[in-house]
Amino acid sequence: xxxxxxxxxxxxxxxxxxxxxxxxxxxxxxxxxxxxxxxxxxxxxxxxxxxxxxxxxxxxxxxxxxxxxxxxxxxxxxxxxxxxxxxxxxxxxxxxxxxxxxxxxxxxxxxxxxxxxxxxxxxxxxxxxxxxxxxxxxxxxxxxxxxxxxxxxxxxxxxxxxxxxxxxxxxxxxxxxxxxxxxxxxxxxxxxxxxxxxxxxxxxxxxxxxxxxxxxxxxxxxxxxxxxxxxxxxxxxxxxxxxxxxxxxxxxxxxxxxxxxxxxxxxxxxxxxxxxxxxxxxxxxxxxxxxxxxxxxxxxxxxxxxxxxxxxxxxxxxxxxxxxxxxxxxxxxxxxxxxxxxxxxxxxxxx
Numbered sequence: 001x002x003x004x005x006x007x008x009x010x011x012x013x014x015x016x017x018x019x020x021x022x023x024x025x026x027x028x029x030x031x032x033x034x035x036x037x038x039x040x041x042x043x044x045x046x047x048x049x050x051x052x053x054x055x056x057x058x059x060x061x062x063x064x065x066x067x068x069x070x071x072x073x074x075x076x077x078x079x080x081x082x083x084x085x086x087x088x089x090x091x092x093x094x095x096x097x098x099x100x101x102x103x104x105x106x107x108x109x110x111x112x113x114x115x116x117x118x119x120x121x122x123x124x125x126x127x128x129x130x131x132x133x134x135x136x137x138x139x140x141x142x143x144x145x146x147x148x149x150x151x152x153x154x155x156x157x158x159x160x161x162x163x164x165x166x167x168x169x170x171x172x173x174x175x176x177x178x179x180x181x182x183x184x185x186x187x188x189x190x191x192x193x194x195x196x197x198x199x200x201x202x203x204x205x206x207x208x209x210x211x212x213x214x215x216x217x218x219x220x221x222x223x224x225x226x227x228x229x230x231x232x233x234x235x236x237x238x239x240x241x242x243x244x245x246x247x248x249x250x251x252x253x254x255x256x257x258x259x260x261x262x263x264x265x266x267x268x269x270x271x272x273x274x275x276x277x278x279x280x281x282x283x284x285x286x287x288x289x290x291x292x293x294x295x296x297x298x299x300x301x302x303x304x305x306x307x308x309x310x311x312x313x314x315x316x317x318x319x320x321x322x323x324x325x326x327x328x329x330x331x332x333x334x335x336x337x338x339x340x341x342x343x344x345x346x347x348x349x350x351x
Contacts, residue, residue: 027123028096028314030177032169032199033084033186034161035102035126036140037109040299040337041073043145048153055147058154058185058216066157069143077337080116081142082161083215084183086300086340090307090329092121095346096314099123099173102186103164105134110160113139120340125170129160137163150295150334156185165191166198174199175206178314179237181306184215184244187223200234211237213306214244221247231264237313238268239306245270258285269323271305277327279319288323291331300340304329 048055051069061069080089085100092098100117104110106128117124129137140159144152164186174180180203186192200210212235214220220227227248231238238261240248245257245268254272261268261280268280279286308329312322332341 024176025178026097026176027099027173028178029088029091029098029310030173030180031084031088031098031100031102031183032180032195033100033102033183034082034140034156034158034164035085035100035104035110035113036080036082036142036156036158036161037113038077038079038081038142038144038299039070039073039075040077040144040146040297041075043073043147045147047072048145048147053145053153053155055153056151057218058156060188061155061157063138063157063159066141066143066155069155073143073145076146079340080113080120081144082140082183083185083213083300083303084181085117085122086303087181087183087213087307087310088122089117089120089340090300090304090333090345091311093341093345094308094311094325094329096307096311099125099177101126101164101168101170101173103129103160103168104139105129105137105160107134107138109139109141110134123173125173126168129163133163134160144299146297146299146337150298152297152299158188161186162189163191164195166195169195169199169202171202174202175208177203177208179203179209179211179310181211181213181310183213184219184227187215187219187226193223193226196230197234200230204234209236210234211239211306211310213302214238214240214248215302217243217247220244224248224250228264231261235265236267238265239271239302239309240268241271241302242273242275269306269309269326271302271326271330273301277305277323279323281319286320286323288320288327291327293331293335295334297337298334299337300333301330304333304341
């Protein structure tokens with residue numbers, strides 16, 4: 001089918017190259033992020049306090065710390081994870097054509113991750129680390145500690161993820177995707193930042209769109225200037241939750257952040273948990289209500305929202321409908337343990 005891209009008014013337009021012929025898009029969404037295996041475990045709030053963890057935050061840990069924590073928890077579930085990977089799986093479940101780039105090692109965990117993505121209908125062409133490199137940097141894992149209120153606190157061992165660089169951005173996959181969606185969690189190392197910019201350059205040169213999720217307020221705190229440079233010069237659609245956008249602009253009030261992001265980008269999607277979400281486009285705002293559900297585990301709520309929104313957006317839906325789809329997808333994944341849907345959302349949501 002023609003590789004259509006979204007205009008600023010929410011409508012689709014044909015993408016054409018110099019020949020004037022419409023090009024083909026193999027994928028609706030390409031995700032780029034940390035390829036991680038998620039390990040979910042229920043804990044009491046006192047466990048977080050005893051281990052000096054900030055509730056709801058994300059900490060980077062080394063292999064030794066990962067092993068120590070692993071011995072102290074009761075594992076509820078293990079599955080392929082990573083923020084952008086979760087978005088890709090949810091979007092595929094909803095009927096979008098999806099690809100993913102992320103670094104794993106050629107080990108049992110890495111093969112499990114690859115098989116998990118394939119089973120979810122996500123194309124995963126990334127080349128794994130092998131030999132000594134795989135031994136030194138095994139596939140990443142994330143210990144997701146869930147308290148009784150459904151809040152998740154993450155302890156992440158990045159392993160092979162830190163090897164992701166510009167050479168891992170596959171131009172043929174980027175140019176074959178309507179939108180390239182990049183997760184902020186991957187942004188810590190200079191090599192990854194260079195990879196983000198390369199992906200954006202390739203996408204824009206082909207007339208495609210680029211989306212960025214800020215991922216975590218602590219990520220923003222570490223790399224505020226670099227994120228602002230991305231938002232202002234390389235990104236077409238910004239995804240952020242309330243804490244992340246407040247951190248980006250170092251303000252305390254959401255309305256202040258809203259004004260600043262409206263000046264920096266023409267298209268932003270901001271989630272506010274039970275308050276719903278706000279879509280900002282060219283100084284205009286669309287408020288989307290949240291979908292009520294029983295909260296069991298908030299892991300992946302923002303990832304699922306982005307999936308629903310982008311699945312709708314790449315299929316030509318109105319922005320308000322895209323926001324509604326995002327809210328519905330988020331409400332489904334927070335109603336149970338894990339960041340992946342338990343139902344066929346393509347059927348239930350009309351895709």
